[in-house]
Amino acid sequence: MTTALGGPGPASPTGPADACPYGGATGSESSPLLPLDRLDLFGEDFVRDPFPWLDTLRAEAPVHRDATTGLWLVSRYEDVRRVLLDPEVFRPDNAQHAVTPLSVPALRVLARAGFRLRPALANNATGSHAGLRRVVTRFFNARRVAAAVPVIERVAGELLDTVRAELDEQGGSDLFGTFAHTLPCRVMMELLGIDGLDPTTLVRWSDASLELFYGRPTPERQLELAVLVGEFHRWLTSVVTDRSAPPDSFVGALARHRLPDGEPVDVATAVGACFFVFIAGQSTTGQLIATVLRGALTEPGLWPRVAAEDGLAEAWVEEVLRREPPVTTWRRVTAEPVDLGGVRLPAGAELLLMLMGSGSDREVFDAPDRMLPFRADVRHHLSFGAGRHRCPGASLARTEASVALRAAARRLPGLHLTPGAPPPPVLDLLSFRAPLAVRVSDAPR
Template sequence: MTSPALDAPGTGTAGRGPAVCPVSPDARDPLGLLDLFSDGFVSDPYPWLDALRSESPVHYDPVTGLWLVSRHHDVRRVLLDPDLFRPDNAQHTVAPLPVAALRVLARAGFTLPPALANNGTASHPGLRRVVARFFNGQRVEAAVPVIERIAEELLDTVRSRIDTTGGCEMFASFAQVLPCRVLMELLGIAGVAPATLIRWSDASLELFWGRPTRERQVELAQSVGEFHQWLTATLRAGTAPSDSFIGALTRHRLPDGRPLDVETAVGACFFVFIAGQSTTGQLIATLLRRVLGESGMWPRVAGEAGLAEAWVEEVLRREPPVTTWRRVAGRSTELGGVQLPQDAQLLLMLLGSGSDPEVFPDPERMRPHRANIRHHMAFGAGRHRCPGASLARTEAAVALRAVARRLPDVRLAADAGDPPMLGLLSFRAPLRVAVEAIHRATPS
């Protein structure tokens, strides 16, 4: 099992109360008050990110032991140099795991060797090619009818619920389910219910990237262990169709000609099955909230060519579901005017880089047709850039259009307030998107 990367004092709670605004005139050291897990940071991280970029663009956070890298060009430099800035820590647990949780994972045979996101070895290019074949342009284009069909099936239920009750919660009923079902069809995932895969994925994200209580860690470890055991049993069975993702992994050979071992294949599946659907669901949820909240935009995205795609890119720039990613310095080096020691643990603030005013003018404004919109790094960059980027973009745009067309008469629920937010180290999204029907007066 991957060892815990951090030992932050005061861990064991999901947050320690609202953060103090970093621009407060009473704060002598405003960045010293930064808490990446606080309710204040999760609900509105932008003042903190602005302060980081302007005051301390490569900032050591003593609570987490991470160096926070917030400027666009520094983040890009790190991502494009994987030999100096290694991916080894990408999937380390944020909070140390208690013995009870470690025992649960050990009983499940849990291991997570270098496979994809955490792999800086010679085996990475070949494994990445296996993954990329399932997410290339041809396959994504062919997937559009699948996405549309599943979206319509889910929206049938959503429409019925709105007609019956006057409203519906769109995250759990649509945004979260659509990419899971699409991924299962595209990769040939069978033998598990979508709801179970979603539960396993959510548990994995919280265990590895959250700061849960010790009791919660043990509970999460049970689900993660179940996930790992199912993947291991499925791969060992050797019954996956040859054209499925698992079938392709079982045929893969390492650089020295040896067959891919089961443990590494499980590690690849573990990452792809989570990243291929959880983050896309988070993107769709954020997208729906942002477009529904923009005056006059909802009817336009239903039919205006290219507008849904433009909104996807702007949300990826300003509010990406993957907010940060980790790297480790392979040797002592300079970054952003700061000397980093060897083995320095870096946290790349992808969310902050998308709001860097040196790259994106008026970054706080949502401008879907920015000329340089593809310069954001929501999917990373370089050797480890997300291989599923094209599918995620396509799914989100198709989903937005489908909802706007089927539900032209909805708005964000007036009494919903601010939604609860997923606030993990590297993932942020609304966990609730409540809509209600717009009741128009009938003509007399």
């Protein structure tokens, strides 16, 4: 066992076991089971506090068909892991399909923009996947991530200067908008050699893409989002087709890559790869950083220790990834009839892997409702996936989040969540969850 914030020793959590970064309970072993016929994956009850629902799914129906979405919810760790490790039977073809059917006007807007996502990374079960993945992985390997630390620290310092100015001038700041959401976008643009674009524009395009494909927007909202996604696609196409990209840049490496048949990567596939990398590299990492920061400010005594103790920031990030990952679910589709979790599934069954729920499985993790940095088995979580489609940017995301946390704790040692502030809004997409505000104040200096 481990201490809550220390090394080996008897377990001793530093705060209440039901403390939740977003203001609600995280669920516990004694949580009452809930009626699954009332489960709404987009509903306020689930979005604000999914843990009792996830506990109920694992206990009562580990492979459960959700009547509203038609998806089979897979919630136990071993079942989720089995699916991730067998991409032949459980294919990724549906990973980037729109959850909510798009309206005809929205489809027309996308068609006019030439929007088309060919299988490239997350949704690719073809022979081209391995080679494309190698291209991406080279830009996010351990050597490059280590070399990127000074860039992350510099950008974090610049953004924290802005936070400091807001605290001095306004008496408060929002770490989500000013820091967490912006940091990974600026870092990624530097690492991939992207210039000539305002980072806020790229963030807006990325967020719109997530909402359009993973949310439940109204037809009117779909139209607004489709315009932004169309702009994003046009810009990506212009970047991919720009022959002036340096050979050692990400886009240049894609342009030089050859598919298994020896042909160069077509524009649509290259755009699809960029679409996935740009969104994962900034929106989901920003969501992770926001969750990490809010949790660290909530946990009693953690903020000053993160600034001083080696390895604590990294350990806290890993616990957040286990318990409250920004990517909460992922989809697969069965290629043939198969038994899973005691349920016979037909070919073509669409699965929703409850990644967040798997990190709280008591069959795998001791006291999963408690935040225990340095727990021995923390790296066993599935929040970055597993196997062939494991997230190639996992190392960069971990590093950015830990550097961001440590930099903020050192630069702003008196920071605390603003007293009396209402619970923050929470991102309510099918596969993504994070606080959309981290409102903070500072101790008098």
